[in-house]
Amino acid sequence: MNGAQDLGGAMGFGPVRPEKDEPVFHASWEERALALTLAAGALGEWSIDEGRYARESLHPALYLNASYYEIWLRALERLLREKALLDQKELDSGQMTSPPAPTRLPRLTPEGARRLMAMGTPYRRQPSAPARFAVGSRVRAKVINPRGHTRLPRYARGKEGVVERVHGAHVFPDASARGESQPVWLYTVAFSARELWGEGADPALTVSIEAFEPYLVPCEPKS
Amino acid sequence: MASCACPTEHGRTAIDGYDPAARVKALEQVLVEKGYVERAALDVIVETYAHEVGPMNGAKVVARAWIDADFRMRLLEDGTAAAAELGFGGRGGEHLVIVENTPKLHNLIVCTLCSCYPWPLLGLPPVWYKSPPYRSRAVIEPRAVLRDFGVNLPEATAIRVWDSTAETRYLVLPLRPEGSEDLSEDRLASLVTREAMIGTGLALAPAGAAA
Numbered sequence: 044m045n046g047a048q049d050l051g052g053a054m055g056f057g058p059v060r061p062e063k064d065e066p067v068f069h070a071s072w073e074e075r076a077l078a079l080t081l082a083a084g085a086l087g088e089w090s091i092d093e094g095r096y097a098r099e100s101l102h103p104a105l106y107l108n109a110s111y112y113e114i115w116l117r118a119l120e121r122l123l124r125e126k127a128l129l130d131q132k133e134l135d136s137g138q139m140t141s142p143p144a145p146t147r148l149p150r151l152t153p154e155g156a157r158r159l160m161a162m163g164t165p166y167r168r169q170p171s172a173p174a175r176f177a178v179g180s181r182v183r184a185k186v187i188n189p190r191g192h193t194r195l196p197r198y199a200r201g202k203e204g205v206v207e208r209v210h211g212a213h214v215f216p217d218a219s220a221r222g223e224s225q226p227v228w229l230y231t232v233a234f235s236a237r238e239l240w241g242e243g244a245d246p247a248l249t250v251s252i253e254a255f256e257p258y259l260v261p262c263e264p265k266s
Numbered sequence: 267m268a269s270c271a272c273p274t275e276h277g278r279t280a281i282d283g284y285d286p287a288a289r290v291k292a293l294e295q296v297l298v299e300k301g302y303v304e305r306a307a308l309d310v311i312v313e314t315y316a317h318e319v320g321p322m323n324g325a326k327v328v329a330r331a332w333i334d335a336d337f338r339m340r341l342l343e344d345g346t347a348a349a350a351e352l353g354f355g356g357r358g359g360e361h362l363v364i365v366e367n368t369p370k371l372h373n374l375i376v377c378t379l380c381s382c383y384p385w386p387l388l389g390l391p392p393v394w395y396k397s398p399p400y401r402s403r404a405v406i407e408p409r410a411v412l413r414d415f416g417v418n419l420p421e422a423t424a425i426r427v428w429d430s431t432a433e434t435r436y437l438v439l440p441l442r443p444e445g446s447e448d449l450s451e452d453r454l455a456s457l458v459t460r461e462a463m464i465g466t467g468l469a470l471a472p473a474g475a476a477a
Binding site: 048049050051052053054056057058059060061062065067068069070072074075076077078079081082083086091095098099104105107108109110111112113116117119120123128129133134135136137138139143146150151152153155156157159160161162163164165166167194195196198208210213214216229231233236239240245247248249250251252253254255 | 280281282284286287289290291292293294295296297299300301302303304306307308309310311312314315316319320355356357358359360361363378379380381386389390392393394396397398399400401402403404405406407408409411414415421422423424425426427428429430431432433434461466
């Protein structure tokens with residue numbers, strides 16, 4: 044979706060302000076927001092892409108004003124409500140008012156948490172078809188404006204680039220955010236800054252995105 | 267206030283009165299009460315990212331690559347497998363890709379759409395990495411972003427920006443600083459900053475070396 048999360052090339056946000064000796068967390072509630080997001084996610088009720096979609100669905104004014112953990116927390120509340128694990132009254136009061144719902148996966152134990160962090164959850168899958176593109180293929184990113192989740196940033200849509208790496212077949216976020224499973228090939232596609240930003244672009248700049256095969260069409264070399 | 271210049275985001279007030287500290291307290295309480303989460307598991311997660319996983323992991327990978335040419339080759343070929351040789355991997359780094367700086371090419375990592383970052387090697391991302399100024403500007407004016415970090419690259423140095431728009435997670439292998447030829451692996455690792463591995467910085471010069 045064309046939400047506030049799609050920030051590449053936006054202007055007016057001012058300088059980057061690195062913080063000297065930045066702590067891992069700035070407040071204890073941030074620690075709990077992170078841990079609750081991971082532990083609730085481990086119940087298996089939503090995919091990482093549904094989680095991202097919940098965050099980018101926040102009103103742009105809220106998204107841009109919130110700290111990152113606040114964005115996570117607001118999205119977590121929304122997911123728990125949408126999946127009927129908690130209702131609004133429970134979220135507001137912190138008190139249980141309805142019986143627990145069954146979940147796909149059991150509650151995360153301390154051991155399970157260690158395993159989850161150490162092992163992760165790989166996203167590579169068996170391909171169901173051969174790759175359409177190879178290293179060196181000229182491709183164009185489609186112009187799409189889906190209402191749902193996508194990982195094709197606006198600044199790359201319609202632009203022509205070159206396939207630089209082929210990463211195998213991966214979970215397709217656009218489908219995964221709808222709860223569907225559809226592995227597709229994943230590529231690194233490199234674009235010249237001139238192609239992305241036009242006149243006045245840095246001639247020594249190349250920008251790449253990770254592009255899923257459904258985002259791409261073949262591009263014949265110009266004659 | 268949204269206009270607060272404080273980089274830590276302290277002092278913000280949500281426009282709808284949302285109080286994250288109070289909300290998270292209520293949320294944890296009801297999630298525990300309903301049996302969806304266990305407090306001890308939450309503590310393990312916090313403990314891990316507060317103390318065990320951080321940029322010191324990535325620095326070890328970089329130092330090894332600087333002293334071991336075979337490891338460096340394996341690292342650039344398959345970052346996930348090579349990092350696993352040193353015991354690093356897992357959540358947020360299931361598919362690691364390491365890209366190498368050269369005297370002519372400087373790499374920079376960003377996630378314009380969210381906050382994708384190689385957790386097993388760098389830990390949790392700093393606030394600036396997740397914030398609109400970095401995410402918006404890294405892909406259109408990376409040289410200006412680098413100047414915000416005090417890094418001035420020659421105009422002839424090519425810049426390559428990697429936008430992490432999938433579960434592939436990137437790490438920069440920075441240039442080994444001059445004057446570091448005789449240093450031990452541990453000393454080398456101490457020169458490798460988090461910023462150097464994101465590409466917003468360079469590896470530190472060893473103490474005593476000419477600037």
